Amino acid sequence: MSVKIEGRKILDSGQWQRDDAVIEVRDPQDNSLIDVVRAATKEEIETIIEVAKEGALIAASLSTFQRIEILRKAAESIRNEAESFAVMIAREGSKTIREARKEVQRCVQTIELSAEEARRLQGETISFDQSPSGEHRTGYFYRTPVGIVVAITPFNDPLNLVAHKVGPAIAAGNSVIVKPATVTPLSSLMLARVFYEAGLPEKILTVVTGFARDIGEALVAHPAVRVVSFTGGPSAGEQITRQAGLKKIGMELGSNSPVIVLADADLKQAIAASIQGAFWAAGQNCLGVQRIFIEESIYPEFVKLFTLGTQRLKVGDKLSEETDMGPLITEQEAIRVESWVNEAVELGAVIQTGGQRTGAFYQPTVLTNVPLTSKVAQEEVFGPVVSLFPVKDLDAAIDLANSVNYGLQAGIFTSNIKNAHHAIRRLQVGGVMINDSSDFRIDAMPFGGVKGSGIGREGVKFAMEEMTEIKVVCFNME
16 A cells, blocks of 8 residues: 655644655655655744644633534544555554554554543632631632643654653643654654544644754753653753653653563463564654563573574565564664674674674574673663573562663562562562563553653553643632
């Protein structure tokens, strides 16, 4: 199926604008040109924000019912155009068509959740007379929109991670400016079109395509912007915190996710879930399984079976129904992953399978004997590489899991409830998945991490709380 956007962008008043196309969007599989979009300039950002200011007033004036109807219609349109969205996700990014279809399904759920949570954005009454000075007073608090939300999104989930920012922003009554990843802007443009066709008033949603080096600071530092919601790497996140100034910031900055497999675990379940978690979207997944700590008594068998399972994965054409894993987002990223694995090998790591690169493709790779000082053990690989470590017991596994400067999610496989609760208490992460890999997530749950993995929580309800302010009202009845 061919999907064409013809070099469009959204800028003013929700209208498609055309201009010189200077960003080529290419399929990482074969470097073929998909479409072209224009790179916005720093000088244009002031105009874009002025439009968003007007949009914020319009958004705040929408009734809850209107927001719900717009979100529901948008979700239904995405469902009706699911295959077109899936093909676009697969073509401009790294996902296989089967992975892309699942992302579209999740996007529909995210927008539907946003509609549901719009009706639940409520406040509470306050007992002002609990204080002597509050006698004869009554009142409440409620949540009001912040105004303008800037959403900066990554390439690995070019539709659903945009929806996780746009849906809550609209549900809460804000205007939103989306700055998508330069390499995957087309899915977000399709999403914006759907919202306007669903009846979203003009000026509420803007998708600005361009390079972060040109427009990033102008967007995040502008005083009219009240929330910056960013998903990406830690270095970019640190730069944004320095630039943003006094405003709300939400950040998901990746991880080096651990999974613990104890001797009492269901080995088949642990291996299947961990392979899926390690190599989904070619390992370009903030929740992806990167380090697995296996109790010593089952380590040899685990390595053998995990390696065999990995070797069964079919790497190739993203649009083929038979393909399990596609390329990385660019050849440069594949070269980087290759260099990290080579560094680990030079330090003593052993490649059980994989380790070969062809263009942007990097074979699913399993490492053992990995030095704890290597990049693959310390940093986020963001590629199809997983390291297996033998451990003496649960506490040793937890200590190693906590030894890096990340803490997004972790998984543990065990049939012992006491072991599970011990891990829950001690693991320094934002979420612990029991008898699931670190990769498990539903779009309604609070999502975020500790340490270098970020600030705040996403998930529709929790994002809406970040995108609103509490206003207190008190009546003196004396």
